[in-house]
Amino acid sequence: EAQVTQNPRYLITVTGKKLTVTCSQNMNHEYMSWYRQDPGLGLRQIYYSMNVEVTDKGDVPEGYKVSRKEKRNFPLILESPSPNQTSLYFCASSPITGTAYYGYTFGSGTRLTVV
Amino acid sequence: ILNVEQSPQSLHVQEGDSTNFTCSFPSSNFYALHWYRWETAKSPEALFVMTLNGDEKKKGRISATLNTKEGYSYLYIKGSQPEDSATYLCAFRWGDKIIFGKGTRLHILP
Numbered sequence: 136e137a138q139v140t141q142n143p144r145y146l147i148t149v150t151g152k153k154l155t156v157t158c159s160q161n162m163n164h165e166y167m168s169w170y171r172q173d174p175g176l177g178l179r180q181i182y183y184s185m186n187v188e189v190t191d192k193g194d195v196p197e198g199y200k201v202s203r204k205e206k207r208n209f210p211l212i213l214e215s216p217s218p219n220q221t222s223l224y225f226c227a228s229s230p231i232t233g234t235a236y237y238g239y240t241f242g243s244g245t246r247l248t249v250v
Numbered sequence: 251i252l253n254v255e256q257s258p259q260s261l262h263v264q265e266g267d268s269t270n271f272t273c274s275f276p277s278s279n280f281y282a283l284h285w286y287r288w289e290t291a292k293s294p295e296a297l298f299v300m301t302l303n304g305d306e307k308k309k310g311r312i313s314a315t316l317n318t319k320e321g322y323s324y325l326y327i328k329g330s331q332p333e334d335s336a337t338y339l340c341a342f343r344w345g346d347k348i349i350f351g352k353g354t355r356l357h358i359l360p
Contacts, residue, residue, distance in 0.1 A: 168348065177352035178294075178339070185346060193347060225293065236343055238284050238296025 137162045141226050141242035148216055148249055156211045156245050158226030164240070165231045167209040168193070169201065171222040172244075178225065184209055185231070216249045223247075252276060254342045256351035263330045264359050270326045271354040273340030277321035281343040285314055285325055288337040288353070297325075297338075330358045 139160045148154055160167065168183035170193075180193030184203040198220055200212040209228075213220060223246050227239035255274040263269045275283065282301045286294040298307040303318040311328045327334055337353040 170350070175352070178341075178350040180347055180349065183346065183348070191346065194349070236282055236299070236348070238286070238299050239294070239341075239348070240296070241293035243293055 137240065139226055139228050139240050139242040141224075141245050143245060144243065145246050146248070148247070150217055150249055151215050154213050154216060154247075156213075156224060156226075156247070158209045158211065158242055159207050160209075160228040160240070161207065162228065162230070162240065163206065164228035165206070166236065167203065167226065167228045168239075169199070169209070169211045170225045170227065171195065171220075172225065173222050181211070181224075216247075218249050221247060221249050252342070252344050252347075252349050254340060254349050254351040256338075256340055256354050258354060259352070260355040260357070262357045262359055263327075265330055265332060267330055268326065268328045269330060269356070270324050271338065271356075273323045273325070273342075273351055275321050275323075275340075275342040276344075277319060279344070280318040280321075281345075283316060283323050283343070284341040284348070285323070286339040286341065288339055290336075294339055325354075327356070330356075332358050332360065334358050 142157045165186050169181040170178040179195045182201040184190045226242040229239045285297040288294040298314045300316040305316040313326045316323045335358045337355045339353045341350045
């Protein structure tokens, strides 16, 4: 089944304790991205990647890191989480053909609470 | 930061009625506009990707139109059913970024 797999689904952590949220897709998509969803603010793009070893900042990258060492994986790293990073996070991927972008396939989301 | 505006924020519609809502985006440097459907406790699912001015897309009772010159897209739902209750998101491609509006929350009343 074509899918984007995110783990974990739920995570409660303490301020300052490094964590990684994993994202993997099995559709050979070039484009992958992370979003956070906060009430009243909608989905905001954190980072995106056009392909292996190519990553760039979205609109809210502060406090996050990403890497794209393999095409299928795009982990989100919080080196020193803070309470304002408490949010619902989505990973998403899509194919790119030339200059055409197609609709995203989303992961099932990770609800992160930082206390 | 680029703004993608959706209106209304929330909408209550009687079952069987038709409805529509709007996504507004910058009309310059247009690449593509996406529509997504997001049910509670699930992940957003792609409905349409629209790239050309005047595009019309249809999927069952849901259709969308695109006007890139004036910077808006309409999503239409004909004969609303309870299963149409969801948040409808539009997303605008700005260079290599994909920027979402805040969505229109649709409630279907029995």
